[in-house]
Amino acid sequence: MSGAVLIVSGPSGAGKSTIIRSASCCIGEFYFSISTTTREPREGEQEGVDYYFVDKGSFEKEIEAGGFLEYALVHGNYYGTALEPVRRALKDGKLVIFDIDVQGHRIARKSLGRIVTSIFITPPTLSELKRRLESRASDDKETIRRRIESAEREIQDIGKYDFVIVNDELEKAVDSFVSIAKAARMKMGEDEIEEFVRKWRGR
């Protein structure tokens, strides 16, 4: 069976990274897609782990070359998903996991078609999201305000996702994530279906 794609979206503070990290033991081999960005690395962020950090010029050259699966300009910085490593991972039959926003989801879904499964992860309420963001020491007020604004906008797109995980209990959320990720591997793309049916018939 060829690869498949799992797109994960949700507001910053929803617990996406924690859930993915906790689930990673139990979902088989996967490739976690790392975004490319033109913004400055924050403290503690590592090249090739958190992001690939590039300058604006290189990013725009890559756009022109059609090298991105999806990209967006957010608060003056580019963020994008390079196509090549995704293609390679899919060819190797891996599950490719994306942590991208609702706009990225829309674009990636369009170009990747029926091998996509998508999850929206959200805290139970907006006020709980505020509480979580404010209790993190790392973010300043302006960042928090912007994240809450994004969350209020993104929650409107929840209906465009296949599955919704309400993260009110981490263990349950991880369990749900594991199930969805395992299920995601059972998706077949158009080409794969065609080939399967041909072989199934013994031709």
Place this chain on the structure above:
Amino acid sequence: MSGAVLIVSGPSGAGKSTIIRSASCCIGEFYFSISTTTREPREGEQEGVDYYFVDKGSFEKEIEAGGFLEYALVHGNYYGTALEPVRRALKDGKLVIFDIDVQGHRIARKSLGRIVTSIFITPPTLSELKRRLESRASDDKETIRRRIESAEREIQDIGKYDFVIVNDELEKAVDSFVSIAKAARMKMGEDEIEEFVRKWRGR
């Protein structure tokens, strides 16, 4: 969270019943939808377990009353899914599992919308299907011939399903089924999404 729907299709001989039975320990509370039919009970079939057996007149009266989620006339007999028990189970927040054919899937999907997750279960090849059907003592040649014909027709619709399980190893197939069934509970219907977003915002 309200209920959700898991539609399971696949040729007779694919191992659907065995897989569902083996998985039933591990997927939480569910309601297995029992079809209504006008055909004669076969040896060993029980009313309310395998089917609800009714006469043609009652079935047609129920069609007129809009009492079926889906129904079809197959080889001169009606088969259908009564709407009321499904509605009740969904209201109770249960996962409703249907074992229906591709035509039923198409109709049920249309009327149930986004709470539906669907699986097509298939033996690895047509010749393996033939082997399995022929090794069952229960079916006569004519029945086997008809089932193979149906399978050849139904395999063309595999692309309309969310997930495909190729049943070449029972244990793996059951494991996949469990993951998909658990994931299926994470679907939210239109109304549910609307209500969730309203509450999420604290309104």
